[in-house]
Amino acid sequence: MNKTIKGLLVAVAVVAAFAGGAYLGRASKSKVVITDTSAGAQYTGGFRAEGETAEQVRASMAAGSLRNVAGAAGSQVVVVKDGESILQAVKNAQPGTTIRVMPGTYHETVYIDKDDIRIIGVIEAGRRPVLDGEKKLNDAILYSGNNFVVENLEIRNYKGNGVMGQAGNNFEIRNNVVVDTGVYGIFPQLGQNGVVEHNVVSGIADAAIYVGMSDNIHVAHNEVFASVAGIEIENSRHAIVENNYVHDNAGGLLAFVTPGLPIKTTQDVIFRNNFVVGNNHENFGAPGSTVSGIPSGTGVLIMAADDVVLEGNIIADNKVAGVIITDHGHAANITVDPESEPNSDRVRLLDNVMLKNGYDTIPEGKALLLAEGKGGKALDIVRVGPSPGSCIINRHQYVTAGVGDFGECDFTNTDGIATYLLPPVPPRKIDPSERGKVAYLGICSGCHIYNGRMIGPAVQVIQALYLDNPQGIADYIAQPVKKRPDYPEMPPQDYLDPETRLAVAQYMLQVRN
């Protein structure tokens, strides 16, 4: 316990001593301001697809379409049965394939480096397909392709992550049970437009659900428990985290900027209508990990993230505090990054239900309360470190420390923002000439120039030979034969697919310099 206190809130006492007088002064003349949230302005600071109105977003969400960010399923279906390999099915699959996985036990790492693959478990009378890493395998599902869907699996006993994304866009991670999969349960990273919903994740040594460096994310209806952190939104923008049951973790909901990453900001995160209850689990985070510094008993932790809105959450029985708002300066095990802005700007605390928080808080929390003339055994909201532009409504409901200078919010609800998800982002249309050009310049130009000898013959010469026959070039480069005694034999370019080979041939035939 002592260790974790030191980890995150090392300098709180110093701040309290410094700022105590000011807090006291404010606390003594505060008056109650009651705001009616059934009326009032809506939050508009969010994000919509270009040209879309809030009404359109709501309508499309009501129709359910926006949860299907990966687009329509293709017609190809492959069935994997107990004793077979899911990975082999992925390797054999063309984009657009749905892989149905029957109940059974699978010991493998399944990686997906192609687009439009769906791995859908079939649940028979409660029996799921189980991916079991037996604490020997690293990750269960590792995808880098776009439009990836994974549903209905049970994933357990891996050492790294349950489901890990590396830059895939338009992903749907749904209805999975993830138990003790190492560092993270579900970890989409560097992706845009994704849904994580209806998953049950537990026993994770860092965050059960960790959205890292991603934009336009929806995390909803998940149960996360018995982990160091419940749901973490880190260096990400435009995320909604709603209707989740977050209990029995060391820390419940986190919005962080972690310094030293290539994406520098966390902005526009809505935490709403979540149950954040009893997050008093022992912190078993790995030494040196960011989450190892979270005091066990933290409901919501906002560190250096901007424009975080808390609305409609039930935050109860978190022994250190319901909500902690802090900055990089107060976190001892966080590095520095000149490009990372260290403060939690514009935190917006709308109406939330807070019960029984902070009954066994850390000494630094007590010191802050004392400095404001507040004794007792409760702490709902505590702020340490600068948090410019932040606001709170109906503050009289809560036991607070350090939010005396927060203003009243100029909106009372987020009803106008149903989701930040986008319609399935269509694959980028690549003109064949563009494909041909980049392949020609990126590969062929290493050996061929227009009008001279380099390693291979001049393009002019090739043009004269093949005139109107691009297919001839496309075929030749796949399996070249030695033609010229005074030139080295061309290496095969069969790693280019037929479409690219033809595109590059067509481009080559019209090069003029």
Add this chain to the structure above:
Amino acid sequence: MRAGIEGLLLGLLSLLATASPASAATASGGGFELSQRCPPSFELTSRGVCEFRDRYQLYDSLQGRGVGGTRTSLPPHRDGFTPQQIDLGRYLFFDPVLSGDGTLSCASCHRPDKGLADGRPRSVGVDGRDVPRAAPTLWNVAFLKRLFWDARAESLEAQALGPLFSPVEMGNEPAKLLKSLNGNATYRRLFGEAFPSRQGAITTDDVASALTAFESTLVSFNSRYDRYVHGHAAALNDRELEGLNVFRSFVARCSECHTPPLFTNGEVAVIGAPEPKGRAFDAGAQDVFHAPKLRGGFRVPTLRNIARTAPYMHSGAFTTLRETVEFYNKGRGNAVPKGEQLYLHWHISSPDLTEREVDRIVDFLQTLTDETFMPQVPERVPSGLPPLDNPVRTASARPVANSQGAVR
């Protein structure tokens, strides 16, 4: 019929070959001619400048930052130089006249036969002594936002002048450099051709621009790994694929900082790598950013062509790739000197990889090799000194005079 045409065209070909400007520079006696053609992977635009083209440009990346997974676009980069500026940069790069005593060129420490590094634990400067750190590879430097191991330069121009005027590296001084270049008729003409709008004497800015132009063309995106990314599943064998998956797993976590497609995220990281025996601790980025938490921090290096650039780490503590991977596997902080308190990066963990997994990572790293667009070393450079570096230096650790008679 076809054979006939081909015979005819072969004749045409040899004719064209002799007319090529690239060979003219080396063929004729006096003249140095600057190429009018962009290097491979660059397109000559209607504005007359060379712009980078590669298949990675067909992809996107989050916030355009160029970090992610397999089919991810590249980060912002430098290009837009003319063919003449690039070729002038090449002559300068290989010309020992840039060093104070005429013994070293840029290429002495960024050697074409050593993966554009130099194969030494630490580079050797003009006086024959070790400089503090290793020469990093120049492959794909156009994509880096910060240069030097300690991330102290924010542009290639700023970087280029660093070693040039460092007394322990190339040991030149601005006035002396400009005197040599302005005193050389060939350089005066070539700078005039490369920078037609400039007037008066050659400046250090011109030198930095030309070197930047050349260095920005050192691109490597045609490795076997890249073939795999672009859709050729068979480009990597089973061992290499296994290695890729360990590399990007969240147990090893290599790809969290060595992020594809560049295999660096460009950030500074404190990993606690050791100094070779007998060398003092190197504070790295701490001094640059005046940040105690960055003590021992260094810029994450690219892993492209990593198999070509041994030894490894900022001061060459490891001679093989396997030793280097093993360092990460020996546990968080295993080489931090007693008494040093470092804020080790959170991804530096104790992954406990098996020997087999370590081997597979090394297998995978070999697939990042691609030097197909290695520039040609000029046969001669305008100063008349031997290109690349001056043999005087290799003959004696303490050269007293260069070929121009200048005493150091």
